[in-house]
Amino acid sequence: MPKPTDLGRSISLIELYDLGMEKRTGSYILHENELAIIETSASPSIPYLLKGLDVLKIDLKEIKYIIVTHIHLDHAGGVGLLLEKCPNAKVIVHPKGKRHLANPTKLIQGARAVYGNSFDKLFDPILAVPENRLISKEDGETITIGENRTLTFFDTPGHAKHHFSIYDSYSNGIFTGDTIGVFYPQTKDYGFEFVLPSTSPNQFNPDAMLKSLDRIEQLGVDIIYFGHFGKSENPESIYEQIRYWLPKFVDAGEKVIEEYPDAQVEKKIAVITERLLLVVSTFLSDKGIEASNEVYKHIKLDMQICSMGIVDYLEKQK
Incomplete structure (x- = not known):
């Protein structure tokens, strides 16, 4: 410790x-x-x-x-x-x-x-x-x-x-x-x-x-x-950075809900998570951070929870 x-x-x-x-x-x-x-x-x-x-x-x-x-x-x-x-x-x-x-x-x-x-x-x-x-x-x-x-x-x-x-x-x-x-x-x-x-x-x-x-x-x-x-x-x-990423997060959610209007919530969350992980990982990879870096373990967890919140927010907006 x-x-x-x-x-x-x-x-x-x-x-x-x-x-x-x-x-x-x-x-x-x-x-x-x-x-x-x-x-x-x-x-x-x-x-x-x-x-x-x-x-x-x-x-x-x-x-x-x-x-x-x-x-x-x-x-x-x-x-x-x-x-x-x-x-x-x-x-x-x-x-x-x-x-x-x-x-x-x-x-x-x-x-x-x-x-x-x-x-x-x-x-x-x-x-x-x-x-x-x-x-x-x-x-x-x-x-x-x-x-x-x-x-x-x-x-x-x-x-x-x-x-x-x-x-x-x-x-x-x-x-x-x-x-x-x-x-x-x-x-x-x-x-x-x-x-x-x-x-x-x-x-x-x-x-x-x-x-x-x-x-x-x-x-x-x-x-x-x-x-x-x-x-x-x-x-x-x-x-x-927050002003850059926040609209991207919401936009990713909006696109998935538009593409999968009849899908179960779990499906929407999974697709948003996958897309957020891809864009964030690409950004970090371009900065030279290897896939083995500990940061990806944190981000994978966070993107799943973030996707849940994005779906919840967008469904309420309907």
Whole structure:
């Protein structure tokens, strides 16, 4: 297990091995007089998070806030389990996600529908968060951590309606969860940074996603901290890539639905996945990234989930 990564500005990143994959998800630890954690991943990741906190010599009693950008299980599924270890912590969540952390029944049902027999291995257990330990933050509200750091919460739908992004005054950075994409650090070794939109079901909306991107861009941040995985100090490149790829994703979905109007949903998802994989793989191959590179394993998984969200969105538009 790698040691936590010092990202500067009193922020550390702990690798969480979501789905058993490296550089998939991480928790950001904000080191101030009042400690905060952003993102927990799913419950099977909590042992890695606890080990990382131990390496950082953080007493769990000192953690004041556990913050989740949204309630999808790969970001918040482990929050109840972690909270049991952190007696003085409160959980901060988007107002539309609060009730689902207090009663995760629908979260569990939704994930079971997507992941089937793999659910228990990937996500179990999902523990309810006591109501008295939940805090919701409306758009523009803030908290202060220590003497130098103010966090501002911005409602940023597109990936999900229960999603906020968190602006950090100390680093002039923003924690974006999945709103403006998945970041693939594997490509850094080839001299470029790569990001793709995250269009997973069932609240994906491309127009809302682009509006959220515009809003983040207007903040003039220097750093973007992604839910998947790591940071970029080239925000303009990130915005440009999302604006390039998002219409291509939606267009691929529209063409498949037009070509296969009477096909089962599973067929449409499979064809969209195949086409997205082809165009993305061709792009990366042209950049010199071999087919054996680990990044393709991540992208194959992501394109399947993205295709599900694209079909769901387009069917709703009918």
